[in-house]
Amino acid sequence: MNDDPARPSATPVDGDGRRRWAKSLRVVLPVLALAVGGGGVFAAVGRGGDDVSTSEGHPGAERVAAAAAHGGMVTGTVWVANEDGASLSAIDAATNRVVTTVKGVEGPDNVQVSPDGRSVWAVSGHDSMAVMLDAGSLALHGAVPTGAAPAHVVVTPDGKTTYTTNGADGTVTAIDSTTMKLVATIPVGAGPHGLRPSPDGRWVFVANVSGSTLSVIDTAANTKVGDIEVGKAPAQVAFSPDGRFVYASVNAEDAVVKVDVATRKVVGRVAVGDGPIQTYVSPDSRYVLAANQGTKDRPGTTVSLIDTTTFTVARTVETGQGAHGVVVDPSSRHAYVTNLYGNDVAVLDLTELRVVARIPVGEKPNGISYSAVTVRAQSPVTIQMPEGQETEADGHGGDGH
Numbered sequence: 001m002n003d004d005p006a007r008p009s010a011t012p013v014d015g016d017g018r019r020r021w022a023k024s025l026r027v028v029l030p031v032l033a034l035a036v037g038g039g040g041v042f043a044a045v046g047r048g049g050d051d052v053s054t055s056e057g058h059p060g061a062e063r064v065a066a067a068a069a070h071g072g073m074v075t076g077t078v079w080v081a082n083e084d085g086a087s088l089s090a091i092d093a094a095t096n097r098v099v100t101t102v103k104g105v106e107g108p109d110n111v112q113v114s115p116d117g118r119s120v121w122a123v124s125g126h127d128s129m130a131v132m133l134d135a136g137s138l139a140l141h142g143a144v145p146t147g148a149a150p151a152h153v154v155v156t157p158d159g160k161t162t163y164t165t166n167g168a169d170g171t172v173t174a175i176d177s178t179t180m181k182l183v184a185t186i187p188v189g190a191g192p193h194g195l196r197p198s199p200d201g202r203w204v205f206v207a208n209v210s211g212s213t214l215s216v217i218d219t220a221a222n223t224k225v226g227d228i229e230v231g232k233a234p235a236q237v238a239f240s241p242d243g244r245f246v247y248a249s250v251n252a253e254d255a256v257v258k259v260d261v262a263t264r265k266v267v268g269r270v271a272v273g274d275g276p277i278q279t280y281v282s283p284d285s286r287y288v289l290a291a292n293q294g295t296k297d298r299p300g301t302t303v304s305l306i307d308t309t310t311f312t313v314a315r316t317v318e319t320g321q322g323a324h325g326v327v328v329d330p331s332s333r334h335a336y337v338t339n340l341y342g343n344d345v346a347v348l349d350l351t352e353l354r355v356v357a358r359i360p361v362g363e364k365p366n367g368i369s370y371s372a373v374t375v376r377a378q379s380p381v382t383i384q385m386p387e388g389q390e391t392e393a394d395g396h397g398g399d400g401h
Helices: 016-036 061-068
Strands: 043-045 051-053 077-082 087-092 097-103 108-113 119-124 129-134 140-145 150-155 161-166 171-176 181-187 192-197 203-208 213-218 223-229 234-239 245-250 255-260 265-271 276-281 287-294 299-307 312-318 323-328 334-339 344-349 354-360 365-371
Touching: 077 108, 077 323, 087 108, 097 354, 119 150, 119 365, 129 150, 129 161, 140 181, 161 192, 171 192, 181 223, 192 234, 203 234, 203 245, 213 234, 223 265, 245 276, 255 276, 265 312, 276 323, 287 323, 287 334, 299 323, 312 354, 323 365, 334 365, 344 365
Parallel strands: 108 150, 108 365, 150 192, 234 276
Antiparallel strands: 043 051, 043 354, 077 087, 077 365, 087 097, 108 119, 119 129, 129 140, 150 161, 161 171, 171 181, 192 203, 203 213, 213 223, 234 245, 245 255, 255 265, 276 287, 287 299, 299 312, 323 334, 334 344, 344 354
């Protein structure tokens, strides 16, 4: 971070120079009011990618104006699971500010918005539970016991079934989203971590981070129907919007692989940064994004942008310490990246290919999800969790998987 950001010059200027300087102040002052107001910090990014938080001094006119230009491009809410903060942060995507915090979920590794945007799901690694909140009122709708140390949660495209990976017991839990009842416990591979449903809802692919496979679940029968060898320590999967391919991060091999869904064969492989974790395909199908987390001792700081046509890395962008979770808004303009060791979220513009804002959130931000429902600014909300099933296998050994 640049600790000595450029400031508007105080040296008198004449003629056109004075008019340009005065104009820059007229732009900067209203932007500063927006940037420091409310529950978050809006950060500008100058040439070279250095971020300058408005709380650290007087940023230069160019940098503040650059950040302001991205205000209002996207609407809705970006939800963040703060694993060590026992909370969920709600970020207003229009202003890039935290507008409220939901407290009371211990060890939330992951968060997921339902397809209709009306519900927000999270998993508690501490209590071994999946919880559902009402996206409007933020009230707790219900909680369902899972297996040991749940890692990720997803909802099928029709919204009927919710699945969690249970990292400590090698299973996936299937939950009826309407009745909030457990409907199946599905054995998969070793250390199931990330998972996602196919766009048609027929399959759920599971990345088994303690092994070398992706497990394939038939959602109609809620049974595992196959395993696909992809490499050591696959951490997360992401489907192409047309459902033809699934991309998996291979954490221990610093790579992303491309799998043909119909044949269940690996058809491509590309090297990325250190310790890739979450993956996400932009809705316009232009990029596969891989967050390169590294390790706690040697944090990764980048996101790899993989061109889906050539399956090569088009750009590597610095995003923050321990880049982990990734989501892209439906317009494919902005990607949001949780920085596990930086306690913030980077907003990555996918047109300009640079970070345009940085948002402080809770401690150890992990999973992240986008909702079209805008949450109003309000005081922090605390929910009361039912008694759960705390296990010694809480979390994932502290590595942020």
